[in-house]
Amino acid sequence: MSLFRSATGVLCLTRSINVAGGVQPRRHIKRWVSPTLRELAHRVQKQGPQKPEPRSGFIEWNYRSELFAFGKRLNEEFQLPLLQTAFMQSTYAHQEQERQRKLGIAEADLQRGDNSELIAKGAHIAKAYVEAYLRYALPKVPEIGHREITTYLLSNESLAHVSLHLGTKDLILSTEYPPSEETLAKTLQAIIGALADSNGVERAFLFVRDFICTQLNQKDLLEIWTPEQPMQLLSDVCKQRNLGEPEPRLLADCGKNTVLAAYNVGIYADRKLLGKGFGENVQQATETAAIDALQALFDMHDSRRPFDFRVQLEAQHVRLG
Amino acid sequence: MSNSHLFLKSGFPRAPLQNGLGRYVCQLQRLTLKFCKNNGSSKGMRDFIENHLVDFAKENPGIVVYVKPRRHRTPVLVGEYLNGEREWMSCRNNTQEEITKWIDLLKTQNGNSSSLRLRKMWHTDVPSIQGPWTPFLLRSPDAQNQSYPSEQASKPLDVPQSATEKLLELFKQQQLEGGQELLTKKRAE
Numbered sequence: 001m002s003l004f005r006s007a008t009g010v011l012c013l014t015r016s017i018n019v020a021g022g023v024q025p026r027r028h029i030k031r032w033v034s035p036t037l038r039e040l041a042h043r044v045q046k047q048g049p050q051k052p053e054p055r056s057g058f059i060e061w062n063y064r065s066e067l068f069a070f071g072k073r074l075n076e077e078f079q080l081p082l083l084q085t086a087f088m089q090s091t092y093a094h095q096e097q098e099r100q101r102k103l104g105i106a107e108a109d110l111q112r113g114d115n116s117e118l119i120a121k122g123a124h125i126a127k128a129y130v131e132a133y134l135r136y137a138l139p140k141v142p143e144i145g146h147r148e149i150t151t152y153l154l155s156n157e158s159l160a161h162v163s164l165h166l167g168t169k170d171l172i173l174s175t176e177y178p179p180s181e182e183t184l185a186k187t188l189q190a191i192i193g194a195l196a197d198s199n200g201v202e203r204a205f206l207f208v209r210d211f212i213c214t215q216l217n218q219k220d221l222l223e224i225w226t227p228e229q230p231m232q233l234l235s236d237v238c239k240q241r242n243l244g245e246p247e248p249r250l251l252a253d254c255g256k257n258t259v260l261a262a263y264n265v266g267i268y269a270d271r272k273l274l275g276k277g278f279g280e281n282v283q284q285a286t287e288t289a290a291i292d293a294l295q296a297l298f299d300m301h302d303s304r305r306p307f308d309f310r311v312q313l314e315a316q317h318v319r320l321g
Numbered sequence: 322m323s324n325s326h327l328f329l330k331s332g333f334p335r336a337p338l339q340n341g342l343g344r345y346v347c348q349l350q351r352l353t354l355k356f357c358k359n360n361g362s363s364k365g366m367r368d369f370i371e372n373h374l375v376d377f378a379k380e381n382p383g384i385v386v387y388v389k390p391r392r393h394r395t396p397v398l399v400g401e402y403l404n405g406e407r408e409w410m411s412c413r414n415n416t417q418e419e420i421t422k423w424i425d426l427l428k429t430q431n432g433n434s435s436s437l438r439l440r441k442m443w444h445t446d447v448p449s450i451q452g453p454w455t456p457f458l459l460r461s462p463d464a465q466n467q468s469y470p471s472e473q474a475s476k477p478l479d480v481p482q483s484a485t486e487k488l489l490e491l492f493k494q495q496q497l498e499g500g501q502e503l504l505t506k507k508r509a510e
């Protein structure tokens with residue numbers, strides 16, 4: 001093959017000299033391409049997977065416009081300095097201060113606040129509003145259920161999900177990229193705080209309702225909160241509401257003393273069926289039935305009316321403390 | 322589904338972040354227009370930038386628009402969405418009307434819609450409100466007190482009559498009729 005290539009090369013050379021008499025560009029197989037590409041691929045492989053590039057490092061990036069658009073996108077009028085403070089992580093602020101001190105810039109100019117105050121404020125507002133909303137939307141659920149659902153809605157995971165989908169990832173001023181779940185969640189709380197500072201608490205409440213409470217839509221509430229000892233809770237609830245003593249009864253069973261045994265237990269109180277449940281043994285079936293009865297009593301089963309997210313709760317119902 | 326769709330990402334139509342509940346958030350967050358200042362293929366893009374871009378930016382303050390001139394390259398639209406997706410679209414030789422329409426498309430979707438194969442045109446998190454069917458559902462009350470194994474319940478529902486049974490039945494009928502005939506004969510005597 002190489003002999004053939006060199007022969008064609010020599011032939012081309014002689015032809016170009018013979019015909020034109022001058023120097024002509026020769027066209028032949030570029031033998032450097034493949035080794036170069038192979039070497040480049042080898043080096044990339046040797047370096048391992050690379051971290052994603054922050055969007056703010058691109059040429060087409062204007063932080064001020066991004067901040068402005070962030071507020072407009074959410075239909076909110078933020079004060080831009082406050083919003084920027086909300087995005088400023090304390091670690092980043094410290095790093096910047098260190099950098100400026102090393103460069104010898106005067107201390108007085110570097111007083112740029114970080115978002116820790118706004119985080120505290122936003123977290124307080126969000127908690128108060130979510131609690132008030134749950135009290136309105138799920139009035140029959142006991143206190144412990146409200147607490148569990150609030151914890152779920154305000155957990156780092158779900159707040160980070162909201163925050164990410166509002167586009168904070170590229171705007172956060174932080175030492176790490178991509179920002180961690182905790183940073184994303186904290187930033188969302190800081191944004192709520194900044195909104196309360198710039199537009200008043202009412203707007204912040206609506207923000208919490210529209211972006212945090214809506215996460216409950218189409219969720220299985222039982223997955224968020226399952227009562228620990230359902231039978232005991234059920235008897236307590238029945239006593240409170242004067243429904244009579246709950247009593248489990250075997251409705252049906254199938255495949256007794258086999259591996260695939262199934263029991264169907266119903267819970268009655270005052271001759272009324274409260275709930276039904278299945279299980280591999282009677283105890284498990286009773287527990288499932290009790291949970292089913294509690295779901296019906298607390299009005300949190302699958303077929304409940306959808307949550308109303310257009311409600312405007314009055315400020316007096318929100319316990320800001 | 323054709324062969325070209327085999328390796329396409331598949332999914333369901335979903336609104337990110339329950340968008341539209343509470344308030345609507347436009348999912349396009351950034352739009353970059355790349356074009357050449359003197360190449361003919363960028364004519365439509367240049368016209369769009371001259372005539373419509375400022376109006377577009379005023380109408381959509383939530384979208385950050387970047388304009389990036391570069392020499393002798395094809396005009397390109399790049400949209401970035403809130404869910405982190407990025408869509409690249411070549412606008413070579415497009416007129417300004419076409420570009421307006423493409424931008425309108427970018428504005429109203431939440432990712433590259435042609436890069437997703439829809440498995441179904443709808444999606445629900447609660448497939449059945451009534452719950453799944455179980456053998457205990459709507460059972461007849463007779464089955465409640467049945468003790469198993471029971472002879473009655475073990476028989477097939479459609480057993481055809483055997484020849485012996487048919488003969489027996491015929492014989493019984495004959496005997497009944499025969500008996501009556503005998504009685505009438507004796508009475509007549």
